[in-house]
Amino acid sequence: MPLAPEISLHLAADSAGLFDSAGGEFRSDEPPPFWAFVWAGGQALARFLLDHPQTVAGRRVLDLATGSGVAAIAAAKAGAAEVAATDLDPASEAAARRNAAANGVTLSAPAEAPDVLLAGDVFYSPTVAPEMARQMRAARRKGAEVLVGDPGRGYFPDRLFDRIAEYAVPVPAALEEAETLVTGVWRMR
Template sequence: MFSTQLKPVPLTPEISLHLAGDHQGLFSGDFHSDQPPPFWAFVWAGGQSLARYLLDDPAQAAGKRVLEVACGSGVASIAAARCGASSVCATDIDPDAVAAARRNAAANGVTLAETEDAPDLVLAGDVFYSPSVAPQMTSFLRAARKAGATVLVGDPGRGYFPGRLFERVAEYTVPVPAALEETESLVCGIWKMK
């Protein structure tokens, strides 16, 4: 198991997560190449930005059914729950990420639902990071939008973001671990799907 400790999130100190140490990277510690890297042990800029956006404007999530895709640590899910969402589901292709999001939710006194079939709000942070993942994520988010959900994306300029489909609603300078991002902060936009 990757070593973590409970600590406040830099951009949303009102939320604490079980995170890797400040000098650990994705491939530090007990990492084995036959396992996915522990993306869930870090709080990525997109998730932090979404969490800050929701906490600053709780009406975005209050009373809504929320789905966070590619949840990682679950920071945006936790923020949505703290804003009074009627239910929040955190999903990820890595079952360890979903387990981490649940553990982090419990540490913050909130509960995550098992499933959310008809969300009112879909959250996605840092999901446009590769040319193979971006089209799949775009299709999923467009289907959610077509079904009536509001779609919010936190993107720090990873390179494959389909900007023509979105309008920027906020922007944050997000503190990030230098061991992970090779910088100490990233500018991250919050984007609403048109």
Template sequence: METTLLPVPLTPEISLHLAGGGVGLFDGTGGAFSSDVPPPFWLFVWAGGQALARHVLDHPEIVRGRTVLDVASGSGVAAIAAALAGAERVTALDVDPLAVAAAARNATANHVTVDTRTVDIADLDLPADVILAGDVFYTRTVADRMAARLRRAAREGTRILVGDPGRGYFPERLFTRVAEYDVPVPAALEETESLLTGVWEIHTTIAAG
């Protein structure tokens, strides 16, 4: 599918190679996917990633001089924001090698350095000061695996920030909301033109409970 380099609605400081505004997630994919061929989430900039990116750009002290992981990175918007905000090292991680390639391409387009790795969240074993996770609680299976790994990282002292627009599997009980944004989104994706999206932080005491 062809992409266009477009400014991100909530963070126009960042431009990404994205599908056009009238394109849905499964347009051009035959409407089906499997565990071997994930849907092309990386073609879009999702609400949770936008909110995280905006929050990091507005509060660069969160990542400045720190090592940052952007898990389930997709287009890489949060990773790019962290790099722009002065993180010492940023790594974008995704299970989909096409997403990893997209994040690298988008980092280059924004003139920042972002390392990339293809890895499943359950196998993640990279130390970091900060983990960013945007829109990662979209199915029960993914949500359970993600929550378990993020809780483990929090217990190890990593600061965890999640962007979520109210997905059905988000474990809100583990988090405290630290910010909220009205995020413009493509109607072809979300059946609405904006989503109220929270930035949430998990604390070590909550994660251990």
């Protein structure tokens, strides 16, 4: 992975697009394989956690909408006491477990109340963004530290967050129509 070479992931080829496995078409009956790519927000979170292990060391971590599991894996490598990764797509959770095993770390069942909630690149649509914000606010009210990696997606509620880091993240042009995205790591207020 470009921004965090300490982590190995099983991913689609850089030239692959999100809808290539569906013949280039969106199919509402099965989610696209978001987990087959490492998105800019997840990469930024992973780099941040690897560089600032005290953020998660000894704490219970939940990676919400985990995708490939990159942020969860980084949290485990940074010394989190327990790391869980959840996603609406069961194929994503399976991919995250495979990627975790490839990195010599284990993902557990989600804790009732995590100490740290992670989410990378989750504010990409007008239907998903409000639900993500709701879940993050609920975790924050219960005392969790909420960290988000976001490259400026259109539905990111920046008024709820403070930027704590920023990275130039290499990304596949087939996904983003760019080779690099400036991506922030944000802490919920």
